[in-house]
Amino acid sequence: MQRDQRWWNHAWAKAEGLRSFIGVPLISGEKLVGVLNCLSREPSKFEEEDIRLMEALASEAAIALENARLYEGVVKRSKELAGLVEASRRVASELDLKQTLEAILDEGGRVFGTDRVGLWFVRKESGEVFDVIARGLSEEHLETIRYLKGKTIVSQYAQDPSLSQPTVIEDVSHGSQWEHQQEIWLREGIRSLVVIPMRARGETFGVLAFYWGKTKRFSGEEIALGQAFAEQAAIAIRNAQIYADVRPMRDRLETLVENAGDAIVTLDPEGKVLSWNPAAERIYGYPASEMVGETPHCLIPEERMTEALAIRERLNQGKVLTLVETERRRKGGETFDAQITCSPLRGPRGEVTGHSIITRDISERKKIERELASTNDELQKMVEELHLAQEVAIRSEKLASIGTLVAGVSHEILNPINNLSVAIQVLQRGIVEKTPENLSEALGSMQEEVGRVVKIADNLLEFSRQKEPRAKPVELPHLLDQIIDLISHETRLENIEVVREYAPDLPEVLGDEDQLRQVFFNLIQNARDAMPSGGRLVLQTKAKNGWVGASVQDTGVGIPREVREKVFDPFFSTKPEGKGTGLGLAVSYGIIEAHKGNLTVESKDGEGATFRVELPALRKEEGNA
Amino acid sequence: MRELQITRKGLIKILVDDDEPKVCEQVKLFFQSKGYEATTATNGEEAIAKLKYERPHLVLLDVRMPGVNGIEVLRQAKKLDPAVGVIMVTAVQDEEVFKEALEEGAFDYLTKPLNLTYLESRVSVKVMELLEH
Numbered sequence: 001m002q003r004d005q006r007w008w009n010h011a012w013a014k015a016e017g018l019r020s021f022i023g024v025p026l027i028s029g030e031k032l033v034g035v036l037n038c039l040s041r042e043p044s045k046f047e048e049e050d051i052r053l054m055e056a057l058a059s060e061a062a063i064a065l066e067n068a069r070l071y072e073g074v075v076k077r078s079k080e081l082a083g084l085v086e087a088s089r090r091v092a093s094e095l096d097l098k099q100t101l102e103a104i105l106d107e108g109g110r111v112f113g114t115d116r117v118g119l120w121f122v123r124k125e126s127g128e129v130f131d132v133i134a135r136g137l138s139e140e141h142l143e144t145i146r147y148l149k150g151k152t153i154v155s156q157y158a159q160d161p162s163l164s165q166p167t168v169i170e171d172v173s174h175g176s177q178w179e180h181q182q183e184i185w186l187r188e189g190i191r192s193l194v195v196i197p198m199r200a201r202g203e204t205f206g207v208l209a210f211y212w213g214k215t216k217r218f219s220g221e222e223i224a225l226g227q228a229f230a231e232q233a234a235i236a237i238r239n240a241q242i243y244a245d246v247r248p249m250r251d252r253l254e255t256l257v258e259n260a261g262d263a264i265v266t267l268d269p270e271g272k273v274l275s276w277n278p279a280a281e282r283i284y285g286y287p288a289s290e291m292v293g294e295t296p297h298c299l300i301p302e303e304r305m306t307e308a309l310a311i312r313e314r315l316n317q318g319k320v321l322t323l324v325e326t327e328r329r330r331k332g333g334e335t336f337d338a339q340i341t342c343s344p345l346r347g348p349r350g351e352v353t354g355h356s357i358i359t360r361d362i363s364e365r366k367k368i369e370r371e372l373a374s375t376n377d378e379l380q381k382m383v384e385e386l387h388l389a390q391e392v393a394i395r396s397e398k399l400a401s402i403g404t405l406v407a408g409v410s411h412e413i414l415n416p417i418n419n420l421s422v423a424i425q426v427l428q429r430g431i432v433e434k435t436p437e438n439l440s441e442a443l444g445s446m447q448e449e450v451g452r453v454v455k456i457a458d459n460l461l462e463f464s465r466q467k468e469p470r471a472k473p474v475e476l477p478h479l480l481d482q483i484i485d486l487i488s489h490e491t492r493l494e495n496i497e498v499v500r501e502y503a504p505d506l507p508e509v510l511g512d513e514d515q516l517r518q519v520f521f522n523l524i525q526n527a528r529d530a531m532p533s534g535g536r537l538v539l540q541t542k543a544k545n546g547w548v549g550a551s552v553q554d555t556g557v558g559i560p561r562e563v564r565e566k567v568f569d570p571f572f573s574t575k576p577e578g579k580g581t582g583l584g585l586a587v588s589y590g591i592i593e594a595h596k597g598n599l600t601v602e603s604k605d606g607e608g609a610t611f612r613v614e615l616p617a618l619r620k621e622e623g624n625a
Numbered sequence: 626m627r628e629l630q631i632t633r634k635g636l637i638k639i640l641v642d643d644d645e646p647k648v649c650e651q652v653k654l655f656f657q658s659k660g661y662e663a664t665t666a667t668n669g670e671e672a673i674a675k676l677k678y679e680r681p682h683l684v685l686l687d688v689r690m691p692g693v694n695g696i697e698v699l700r701q702a703k704k705l706d707p708a709v710g711v712i713m714v715t716a717v718q719d720e721e722v723f724k725e726a727l728e729e730g731a732f733d734y735l736t737k738p739l740n741l742t743y744l745e746s747r748v749s750v751k752v753m754e755l756l757e758h
Contacts, residue, residue, distance in 0.1 A: 421738030
């Protein structure tokens with residue numbers, strides 16, 4: 001060794017007095033992994049044999065070393081993989097976006113043995129950082145990187161979508177294209193870093209960056225591990241984002257289902273209940289706890305079973321059934337009218353994963369429909385009956401007016417009868433001397449009384465005569481006078497001042513005299529009844545534009561608005577029970593209508609009422625014909 | 626209380642009130658022939674005036690009259706003289722009016738045509754009562 005210049009400068013060899021050296025390389029595979037040395041203080045100590053022995057030893061040692069190194073590598077790698085799997089699992093288990101990001105930072109840092117991790121989110125094209133979440137980095141650093149906008153490692157990935165390889169900087173102070181960031185990193189105490197893009201659908205939406213405070217060498221395996229983790233992280237972030245987007249919609253849908261008025265039920269492909277909303281509980285009467293997991297045959301009445309199977313068949317073919325009207329059964333057995341809408345539920349690949357069934361309870365609606373139909377039938381029948389009754393009513397109303405008339409008329413007949421009777425009794429008893437003069441006077445007076453009775457009878461007959469309706473010219477003033485004459489027998493009319501305001505040369509009207517008499521008799525009687533303590537009864541006639549008007553006006557109590565609207569309704573009466581038929585004005589209205597005329601009323605509460613009849617005037621030539 | 630002491634039929638005064646003047650006259654003649662003093666009125670107002678100024682002991686009162694009706698006259702008559710005897714007369718029997726008349730103090734209720742014999746018997750009964758007092 002003293003002669004070999006490779007050892008001259010080695011002080012330790014001199015100090016030890018070393019003279020001989022054998023060195024054999026340790027070669028594993030094709031690679032030199034080390035050297036096996038043997039040293040001695042004696043010169044030329046080693047023989048050829050020693051060299052062969054050393055070579056054999058070196059060969060064995062190299063194999064053992066390589067095995068140990070390989071083993072260590074496998075253990076380390078499997079540990080790393082297990083860490084990655086665990087980290088990925090944790091990251092993926094989060095659904096909330098914020099928690100997902102936190103988990104990525106925590107787990108990523110753990111996998112790579114650093115507490116400095118950053119998640120940077122960038123805008124496409126501009127590469128601007130719009131959000132960052134980090135561990136172990138100062139706010140100032142984050143702000144500075146943000147401020148650099150499109151000129152950072154982070155932003156290059158956003159600007160160039162084809163860029164998918166990580167950026168590895170093992171020592172920030174040694175030449176890279178990112179020298180302008182060197183200051184910033186050093187100030188933050190960063191000496192090495194790895195930046196891995198996170199991609200979704202071929203676009204980079206952010207980067208995952210790991211930082212260390214010392215220079216560091218990274219193996220290809222470590223980088224691959226980082227990429228694998230970043231890929232998982234990207235998926236987790238996308239999922240969390242989708243979940244965040246979908247969640248409000250899902251919440252809304254859930255609220256809708258919860259609060260729906262219709263029963264909303266989902267079934268699996270076997271027809272077992274998956275979900276059962278509160279309306280289903282209400283409509284069917286079964287709580288969700290009794291139905292979920294069950295096949296809901298109990299909801300279908302036997303006679304609807306075939307139909308239900310047909311519906312099921314169509315659903316399985318993926319068809320939608322809308323608003324099918326059928327029957328369903330509640331808990332307790334009561335069937336009800338239901339309207340159902342069924343549609344298949346589909347999985348992500350369009351496969352049928354079950355059915356949704358919406359049931360609306362339409363029993364109330366059906367009931368109302370049925371009632372309406374039967375009410376309509378009844379109405380039809382009533383209308384027919386009404387038509388028949390109308391003619392009968394005209395006649396019966398006439399009889400009814402005769403009834404009231406009779407009570408009044410009896411009085412009037414009995415007065416002359418009383419006069420006659422008393423006169424006869426006085427004569428019989430010889431109270432008055434039976435001289436020819438006295439007798440003549442008495443008989444004359446009695447004849448007058450008989451005449452009174454006859455006149456009343458005549459009027460009654462005229463009124464009550466049943467005649468075929470016959471149109472002939474009628475003079476309304478004459479008709480009104482006749483009626484006044486007829487009812488003036490009733491003493492009550494004597495408190496009433498009858499005022500006639502007849503227009504001169506009034507045209508006649510064409511009509512049935514009896515029916516028109518009935519109308520005016522009715523109006524005058526009502527006017528009289530409205531003035532129990534007396535008043536003025538004004539009868540007025542006038543002609544205008546081919547019409548003849550006749551009005552009956554009283555100064556009585558008047559007709560309140562709400563009554564006025566109903567006065568022409570049949571059976572509406574304000575008179576005491578038994579005093580009015582409630583038909584008088586209704587029948588009068590019908591009669592005037594049949595004469596193509598109008599019957600109207602004007603009144604103010606407390607200021608009397610005026611009933612006005614308008615009839616087409618009879619033209620001269622018609623009257624003469 | 627009535628001050629006048631009734632001792633004879635001739636002092637009994639009857640008021641006949643009916644809106645038929647003829648029957649009033651005939652009935653007045655009838656009562657006069659029976660020895661009573663009789664007077665007439667042909668409506669309610671006139672009857673009330675005569676009740677006030679002529680103080681009849683008995684009144685024959687038609688229910689149905691123009692103006693103040695018979696029931697109202699009855700009420701006034703009883704107010705003026707609670708002892709006055711009133712017979713109501715009506716053409717048609719009416720249960721309600723009949724009840725009302727009795728409640729107001731009428732002592733009888735006759736229907737037309739009048740039977741003079743019956744009328745006199747009812748009047749006599751009342752006169753006996755009056756004479757006893």
